[in-house]
Amino acid sequence: MAFAIEAEGLVKEFKGGIRAVDGLSLQVEAGTVFGLLGPNGAGKTTVVRILTTVFLPDRGRAWVLGHDVVAEAETVRANIGLAGQFAAVDDNLTGLENLRMIGQLTRLGRKKAIVRANDLLQLFELTDAAKRTAKTYSGGMRRRLDLAAALLHSPSVLFLDEPTTGLDPYSRQSLWGVIEELVNEGTTVLLTTQYLEEADRLAKVIAVVDRGKVIAEGTPTELKATLGATIIDLEMSSPDQADRVSTLLIEKTNKQARLVGASVKLPLEHGPAQVRELLEMLETAGLMPDHLNLREPSLDDVFLTLTGHMAEESSEGGR
Numbered sequence: 665m666a667f668a669i670e671a672e673g674l675v676k677e678f679k680g681g682i683r684a685v686d687g688l689s690l691q692v693e694a695g696t697v698f699g700l701l702g703p704n705g706a707g708k709t710t711v712v713r714i715l716t717t718v719f720l721p722d723r724g725r726a727w728v729l730g731h732d733v734v735a736e737a738e739t740v741r742a743n744i745g746l747a748g749q750f751a752a753v754d755d756n757l758t759g760l761e762n763l764r765m766i767g768q769l770t771r772l773g774r775k776k777a778i779v780r781a782n783d784l785l786q787l788f789e790l791t792d793a794a795k796r797t798a799k800t801y802s803g804g805m806r807r808r809l810d811l812a813a814a815l816l817h818s819p820s821v822l823f824l825d826e827p828t829t830g831l832d833p834y835s836r837q838s839l840w841g842v843i844e845e846l847v848n849e850g851t852t853v854l855l856t857t858q859y860l861e862e863a864d865r866l867a868k869v870i871a872v873v874d875r876g877k878v879i880a881e882g883t884p885t886e887l888k889a890t891l892g893a894t895i896i897d898l899e900m901s902s903p904d905q906a907d908r909v910s911t912l913l914i915e916k917t918n919k920q921a922r923l924v925g926a927s928v929k930l931p932l933e934h935g936p937a938q939v940r941e942l943l944e945m946l947e948t949a950g951l952m953p954d955h956l957n958l959r960e961p962s963l964d965d966v967f968l969t970l971t972g973h974m975a976e977e978s979s980e981g982g983r
C-alpha cells in the first residue's frame with residue numbers, strides 16, 4: 665500500500681548538539697488520523713516541520729503522497745495544509761480578510777478564494793464573526809480560523825501541530841468534531857498532541873514519541889492492552905506510604921507498581937477479582953489506602969509504563 669505520509673530514519677540536530685529528532689520513522693495510511701503523542705520537547709514540531717518542508721532533515725527521508733519532501737518540496741507544499749498551536753492569524757485583519765490574504769498566497773484566484781473562504785467560515789461557525797477583526801476572537805475562534813486558512817486550497821494531507829493546546833474543553837470538543845468531519849471526507853491528518861485523550865479519541869494509530877524517538881506504536885486499544893484489563897489506583901496518605909506499598913507489591917506479587925506522588929497504580933490482569941486479595945494483604949501490612957479507584961487503563965498509563973515518568977513531568981524540566 666502506498667502511504668499518504670512516510671518517513672524513514674529522520675534525524676535533526678540543532679546547534680548545541682540537541683538531537684530533536686533521533687531516527688524517527690512513521691507511516692500514515694491515507695484517509696486516517698495518525699497521532700504523534702508526546703510531552704513538550706519530544707520533537708513533535710520538528711518532525712512536522714521536516715514533513716512540511718520547513719526544515720531539511722540531517723538524515724533520513726520522507727514522502728508526502730509519494731513526493732520527496734526535500735527533492736519535491738514545491739509539490740509537497742501544494743498538497744498540504746498546516747495549522748498549529750500558535751495560530752498564524754493576522755490580528756488586524758477580519759476573519760474573511762485573513763482567508764482572502766491566504767487565498768492570494770496560495771494563488772487560488774480571487775473568486776475561488778472568496779467562495780471557498782465563505783464555505784469554510786460557515787463550516788467552522790465563523791460566519792457571524794467574518795467581518796470582525798481577529799483580535800476580537802476567542803482562542804477557539806482563532807484556532808478555527810487558522811484551520812480554515814490551512815484548508816483553503818483543499819489539501820488532501822493536513823498537519824495539525826497541537827491544535828487544541830490551551831483551548832477550553834468546549835472549543836476542544838468542537839475542533840475535534842471538525843477534524844472528524846474532514847477525515848470522513850477523505851483528508852489524511854497527522855496530528856501532534858500532548859493530550860492522551862485527544863489521540864485516543866481521534867487517531868487510528870498512535871506513535872508515542874519521547875526524545876525524538878518512537879517508543880511505542882499501535883491503535884489506542886493495542887496500547888491500552890499492554891497494561892492489563894484494569895488499573896487500580898491506591899491513594900495513600902503520603903508518598904512514603906506509597907513507596908512502602910510499592911515495595912510490598914514487588915516482594916509479594918513480583919509485580920511492578922508505578923508510583924506517582926502518594927498514589928500507587930497497579931495493573932490487574934485478573935480484573936476486579938484480585939481486589940479483595942490485594943486489600944487483605946495491604947491491611948495485614950497496615951497499609952490501607954485512603955481511597956481507591958478501579959478504571960480502564962488510560963494512555964497516561966501507557967506513557968508511564970513506557971518511559972517510567974509521567975508525560976506532564978518531563979514537560980517541565982525539558983532536556
Ligand SMILES: Nc1ncnc2c1ncn2[C@@H]1O[C@H](COP(=O)(O)OP(=O)(O)O)[C@@H](O)[C@H]1O
Binds near residue numbers: 678703707
Ligand atoms: N529552532 C530550534 N533551535 C534549537 N533547538 C530547537 C529548535 N526547535 C526545537 N529545538 C529543540 O528541539 C527539541 C524538540 O523540540 P520540538 O520539536 O519543538 O518538540 P515538541 O514540539 O515535541 O515540544 C527541544 O529540546 C527543543 O528545545
Ligand SMILES: [Mg+2]
Binds near residue numbers: 708709710825826
Ligand atoms: Mg511543539
